[in-house]
Amino acid sequence: MKRLALTALLSALVLLPSVSASAETLPIPGYDRMDVPARHRAQPIAASLWYPAGRATYRNVIGDSVLFEGAPAMVGAAVAEGRYPLILLSHGSGGAMDGLVWLSSRLAARGAIVLAVNHPGTTSGDSSPRRTMRLAPRAADLGAALEAVLGDPQFAPHIDRERISAVGFSLGGTTVLGLAGLRFDREAFADYCRQAGDEAPGCDFLAKGGVRLDALPEAFSADMRDLRVSAVVSVDPGFTHAVDEDSLAGVRAQVLFLNMGEKNRWPAVDVGPNGSGFAARLPGARHAAIAPAHHFTFLGVCKEGGAELLRKWQDDPICDDPQGTDRAKAHEEIVGIVAEFLGLASGE
Numbered sequence: 001m002k003r004l005a006l007t008a009l010l011s012a013l014v015l016l017p018s019v020s021a022s023a024e025t026l027p028i029p030g031y032d033r034m035d036v037p038a039r040h041r042a043q044p045i046a047a048s049l050w051y052p053a054g055r056a057t058y059r060n061v062i063g064d065s066v067l068f069e070g071a072p073a074m075v076g077a078a079v080a081e082g083r084y085p086l087i088l089l090s091h092g093s094g095g096a097m098d099g100l101v102w103l104s105s106r107l108a109a110r111g112a113i114v115l116a117v118n119h120p121g122t123t124s125g126d127s128s129p130r131r132t133m134r135l136a137p138r139a140a141d142l143g144a145a146l147e148a149v150l151g152d153p154q155f156a157p158h159i160d161r162e163r164i165s166a167v168g169f170s171l172g173g174t175t176v177l178g179l180a181g182l183r184f185d186r187e188a189f190a191d192y193c194r195q196a197g198d199e200a201p202g203c204d205f206l207a208k209g210g211v212r213l214d215a216l217p218e219a220f221s222a223d224m225r226d227l228r229v230s231a232v233v234s235v236d237p238g239f240t241h242a243v244d245e246d247s248l249a250g251v252r253a254q255v256l257f258l259n260m261g262e263k264n265r266w267p268a269v270d271v272g273p274n275g276s277g278f279a280a281r282l283p284g285a286r287h288a289a290i291a292p293a294h295h296f297t298f299l300g301v302c303k304e305g306g307a308e309l310l311r312k313w314q315d316d317p318i319c320d321d322p323q324g325t326d327r328a329k330a331h332e333e334i335v336g337i338v339a340e341f342l343g344l345a346s347g348e
Contacts, residue, residue: 025080026053029108031062031073034152036117038144040137046118047145048097049155050108054080063101066309067319068300070098071105079113079155085163085342086149088142088179088229089116092170093205093238094127095299100169102300106335110344113159115149117141122171129209134217135184135239138175139224142166146228165231165342169298170269173237178224180232180253182243182282186216189242201295202238202268229253233338236260236269236295240278248282255285256341258334264294264322288337292324298334301327 030053035044048062055078064070087107091097097104097116104114119138121131146164149155168176174184190213193200198207206213221244231254257271257279265272271279271287279287290297302319310319321327339347 024054026056026074026077027109028059028072028074029053029105030075030077030079031060031105032076034145034148036141036145036148038141040140040144041120043120045120045141045144046097047148048104048116049149050101050104050114050116051155051158052080052082052084052108052111052113053077062105063098063300067302067306068099069102069303071101073105079158083158083160084111084113085165085344086146086159086161087112087114087342088146088164088166088176089114090138090142090166090168090172090175091116091119091123092168092172093122093132094124095122095169095172096124099124099300102331103167103335103338106331106347107339107344110335110339110347112342112344113149113155115145117145119172119175129206129211132171132205133211134219135174135178136219136222136224138171139178139222139226142175142179143226146226161228163230163343164228165233166229167233167235167338168237169235170295171238173234173269174239175224176229176232177234177237177240177255178222179226179229180255181223181225181247181251183223183247184221184239185242185244186221188244189220189239190214190216192241196268200268201266225250227252231342232256233258233341234271235298235334236266237271238269240271240276241268243276243278245281251282254341255282256337257285257287258337259287259289260297261294261322262289262291264292265289266295269295286341290330290333292322293327293330294322294325297321297325297327297330301331 061070166176193203307319
């Protein structure tokens with residue numbers, strides 16, 4: 001049933017022309033880092049770029065850690081000749097750009113330039129419940145990174161400015177919906193958490209931080225739209241129970257919602273009929289699901305012993321998947337859906 005649903009979805013997509021890989025493109029993508037000046041932040045934002053590489057430098061594995069497998073890259077390699085679509089990538093609460101290298105590297109291999117950032121205040125090691133509610137600075141992080149790369153003489157000539165999109169996971173999924181033009185209602189979210197309770201996913205972290213639901217910041221409800229972004233992929237987005245319905249009419253970008261799991265789906269991130277139902281309310285939006293899976297299946301492939309290590313740390317069980325889940329295969333399926341939606345190369 002899952003396969004039939006995905007086939008029907010993909011056959012209905014209005015696809016953009018695919019990128020033809022250059023004959024000079026290396027089999028391993030290029031990777032580089034940049035510091036992004038940001039007037040809305042006290043310090044520059046850390047950003048990374050994955051892209052089709054034209055000449056070899058040296059191979060390194062990016063994002064390798066005690067928990068997650070990394071992805072190989074040619075560090076600092078020249079960009080392969082040609083112009084490529086640009087994808088902005090936004091991590092979730094407590095995540096990091098290098099935690100999604102499995103996705104960045106594969107999309108680069110399909111002929112895209114992927115620009116990811118670390119969002120201060122919601123990154124691994126500095127994630128704060130209070131700063132989680134400040135959505136506008138996260139969207140501004142992506143806007144500042146986009147401005148920086150469009151002004152970079154090494155990368156700008158290789159970017160197709162008519163094909164700028166954004167992909168986000170969890171809180172990042174919310175962030176990219178903001179870029180598309182959606183706004184969020186503080187009072188509606190406060191009501192949702194009061195009804196769901198302090199232990200509900202999406203509300204529990206805020207409760208632990210003592211966040212006052214009656215005093216959520218204005219940055220939660222700000223206008224974050226970036227007209228340069230023409231398509232977004234929102235994976236398990238938070239806060240869709242609290243969308244400002246008046247903002248729906250202003251969304252011009254194509255939107256694909258991707259939920260992780262069916263039986264194991266968190267209500268807080270479910271945009272289907274058993275959750276917020278938002279996918280059906282946003283005109284023209286598409287909705288797909290990956291199953292068997294759950295929210296954390298979107299994170300990197302865990303190393304042997306990772307689950308035990310997390311239990312020792314008393315941390316979230318981000319390495320545990322529902323029975324029958326093959327995380328690596330789920331990732332391949334995700335890449336195929338995202339690449340198809342954004343009109344990237346088939347990967348065959």
